Amino acid sequence: MKEKINLKEKFSKFSEFWTPKVIAEMNDYQFKLAKFKDDFTWHKHDDTDEVFLVIEGEMVIEFRDSEIALAEGEMFVVPKGVEHKPSARAECKVLLVEPRGVINTGERIGELTAENDVWI
Amino acid sequence: MKEKINLKEKFSKFSEFWTPKVIAEMNDYQFKLAKFKDDFTWHKHDDTDEVFLVIEGEMVIEFRDSEIALAEGEMFVVPKGVEHKPSARAECKVLLVEPRGVINTGERIGELTAENDVWI
Numbered sequence: 001m002k003e004k005i006n007l008k009e010k011f012s013k014f015s016e017f018w019t020p021k022v023i024a025e026m027n028d029y030q031f032k033l034a035k036f037k038d039d040f041t042w043h044k045h046d047d048t049d050e051v052f053l054v055i056e057g058e059m060v061i062e063f064r065d066s067e068i069a070l071a072e073g074e075m076f077v078v079p080k081g082v083e084h085k086p087s088a089r090a091e092c093k094v095l096l097v098e099p100r101g102v103i104n105t106g107e108r109i110g111e112l113t114a115e116n117d118v119w120i
Numbered sequence: 121m122k123e124k125i126n127l128k129e130k131f132s133k134f135s136e137f138w139t140p141k142v143i144a145e146m147n148d149y150q151f152k153l154a155k156f157k158d159d160f161t162w163h164k165h166d167d168t169d170e171v172f173l174v175i176e177g178e179m180v181i182e183f184r185d186s187e188i189a190l191a192e193g194e195m196f197v198v199p200k201g202v203e204h205k206p207s208a209r210a211e212c213k214v215l216l217v218e219p220r221g222v223i224n225t226g227e228r229i230g231e232l233t234a235e236n237d238v239w240i
Contacts (some may be wrong), residue, residue: 002197002199004188004189004194004195004196005195005196006193006194007193007194007195008193023195024171024197025169026168026169026170026171026197026218027168027169027200027219029149029217031171031195048146048147049146049147050146051144051146051151055193068124069124073126073127073128073175074124074126074127075124075125075127075144075151076122076124076125077122077144077145077146079122080147097149098146099147
C-alpha cells in the first residue's frame, strides 16, 4: 500500500524557488509542491488547465488584463491557453495539480525552466 | 476571468456529512469539498484513483488489510479498484480530487450515495 503524504514534511525537503517537486500521482495527473518568491516568467499551457492552491503565504497571478491575489487556503484554476505570471513578495508554498509532463514555464523555455518529473 | 476559491468560505456553505460539493474543475477533473463524520460505506472506484487531502481535522481510511490515519495537511491517493472505508471520529474537512462523474459510494449505491456534480 502507498504511504500517506505530509505536505509540511515534503516542503521541508527542498528550499529552491520555482522548481516543482512531484509528491503524488492520481491517474495521469501529478500533485506538485513549489516555493515561489519574486517574479516568475509569463507563460501559458496550451493543452491544460492548471491548479494553484496556496498552502502557506501569499502569491499573485497576473494575467494580461487583470490579476488575482491568493492567500493560504485559496485556490485558482488557470484555464488552458491563458498567459499568466505568478509572483510572490515573500516565500509562498503552493500545491500545483496538472497532468504529468507539464513544463513549469510552458512554452517559454529558459533559465526558469525546471527539470520535470522530479519526485521528493 | 474565473474567481478565486476560498476553501474556508466554501466549507461554511454546507453542514451535512458525506455529500461532496464541487468547487472547481480542471480539465475533466473536479475538486470537491466534503465533511466527514462517523463511518462511510465500504466501496471502490474501478476506473479511477481518488485523492483525499485533509484540510481540517482527522480521518481514517480503512482498507481490507490495513488502515491509514490522516491529519490536517496530509493526503493519500486511493488506487483505483481498491476497497476503502473512510471514517472520522469528529468532523473532518476534506478536499477530494477525482474525475468528473465519480459517485461517492462507488459501486455501492445506497442511502449514503450523494447527488453528483453539486456545486457550491
